[in-house]
Amino acid sequence: MSFFQQLQDQTAAERETLFAAPIIQQALAGKVALPSYVAFLTEAYHHVSHTVPLLMACGARLPARLEWLRGAIAEYIDEEYGHQEWILNDLAACGADPEAVRRSQPALPTELMLAYVYDRIARHNPVSFFGMVNVLEGTSIALATRAAGTIRSSLGLPPEAFSYLNSHGSLDLEHMDFFATLMNRLDEDDDRAAVVHTARVVYRLYGDIFRSLPLAA
Known part of the structure; x- marks a missing residue:
């Protein structure tokens, strides 16, 4: 079994806990x-604005044996x-x-999730960052396009309000294939x-972000 598939299997319980968040349902x-x-969108702006800084932090700490992964980070x-600017445009819409x-x-x-991943990169293993990638990209592919459609229908918002969700949904499958290829080289x-450990924890922390959002009456 490939490591990418092992990663999905070993984080299945945490993933289901996230998907069960009331706001997602x-x-x-x-x-x-x-x-x-x-x-x-507000919390998405805050964590997405750290994507590139986290990538840079990860790439800077990778050992020479993972030079191929540093190229992928570039x-x-x-x-x-x-991408955080897309979210601001959605908010304006x-x-x-x-x-x-x-x-x-x-x-x-959101602050705790970001702090955790920065800490894993700095004090443990920079490859930990890809546990967060697995959570955010996997969640987006599974939920974003479906959520965008139902939210747009129920709120009557224009298409311009969904650039973030639509760009990170089912159309992003190619990105996940690239990620799987990288993980299988580890x-x-x-x-x-x-x-695996970082993905498990980030699933819980990302779920806390969703559980902190206001619910519909």
């Missing part, structure tokens, strides 16, 4: 309220740079103030264990 059922969606940086969001502080669950037990 409401969104998929078309019962989400506008304040919930705005709150989701590709990721080129692909991911500026929802009637929110994007500059107020830019100046705001993340909610505590051949050190310590690297694999670092990715």
Whole structure:
């Protein structure tokens, strides 16, 4: 069995716990309220704005034996740079103030998730970062496109309010294939264990972000 598949199997319980978050179930059922969606985008802005800095931190600490992975990180940086601005555009299309969001502080669950991953990179194993990638990309592919459709139908928002969800949904399968290829090249037990452990924890922390969002009445 490939390591990528082992990663999915070994984090299945944590993934299901995340998917069971009430706000996710409401969104998929078309019962989400506008304040919930705005709150989701706000927290997405805060963690997505750290994607490139986290990639840089990871790449800077990789050992020479993982030079091939540093090259992949350069590709990721080129692909991911500026995505937080898409989220600000979505917020504007929802009637929110994007500059107020830019100046705001993340909610505590978001801050803790980011701090955890920075710490894993700095103090444990930089490859840990890819546990977070597994969570965020896997969750987006599984849920984002479906959620975008139901939220748009229930709230009557314009297509311009969904660039983040649509770009990170089912259309992003090629990105996940690239990630799987990278994970399957990891051949050190310590690297694999670092990715699995981080993914398990980030599933819980990312779930806390969703559980902190306001529910529809």
